[in-house]
Amino acid sequence: MSGSTQSSDTPATPAFSFHRYAVGDATIVAVFDGRNPIPLADGFVPNASRADVSAALAAAGGDPDIVPITFTPIVIENGSRRIVIDTGTGEANVEASGGKSGWFQTNLTAAGIDRREIDTVIISHFHGDHINGLLTRDGHRAFPNAEILVPQAEWDFWMDDARMAATPNDRAKAAFANARRVFDQLNRQVTPYAWNKEVAPGITAVGTPGHTPGHTSFRASFGGETVFIQSDVTNLPALFARHPHWQAAFDYDGEMAVATRLRIYRELAAAGTRVQGFHYPFPGLARLEKLADGFNAIPVSA
């Protein structure tokens, strides 16, 4: 089931809002936070030419000068449990982005889900598009009754004051500051989790570092079926699945991100496992096909 919502007192509204599909006896709800079409900058893929990146965007049917970055958090409905994985760019971003993104809460309501019913929020990594939605527009808890689970390795890295002081990179400095802004509002009341363990029934945390040091994906298995929630193992698949050796400018360790991607995508393609991607085109569900020199992420609806 899919739906969309319109409201006259907001700057703009997204074209799609949510999409439900079954994984065994559980349901995944992909909830649209928005899409930010960013102009292709030189150096966006540091180890490929701008012409090659443009050609890949065009080959996927898009504008050769625009990188369309989609944000899709999900909810897992499993029995009485309501679990959010990643939270989008945050309600305050509706105004800040001119209505392009920040719609997670609006679309959660459209999907018939009350944020007060969310019992668990699982964070994959600490970039703003994944954690900013932990807060409401006025800086309160967006999920007042939820335990917030964060990767231990991510917490150890981004909340380390000495590391923050030592970082020479402006983008990383801003990410350190933003993690403090968000988690301080929550009085740092989070539960760190380890890799290779269940973080909730049926949901196992899988370490996929590179994009960030503690970047985490999730294997979600219910009633004999599985979906792999990859988080940001690749950003836009037309670029980084099709060309898995390409690094992204915002990867913490581009070489490690490539190694992780190749390892995980070979496994997923061989097993035929469905993949849910936070930055895939909405609703973010695909199956991977192995090519001679990369992977196709073939969109599927269920």
Ligand SMILES: [Zn+2]
């Ligand atoms: Zn992201």
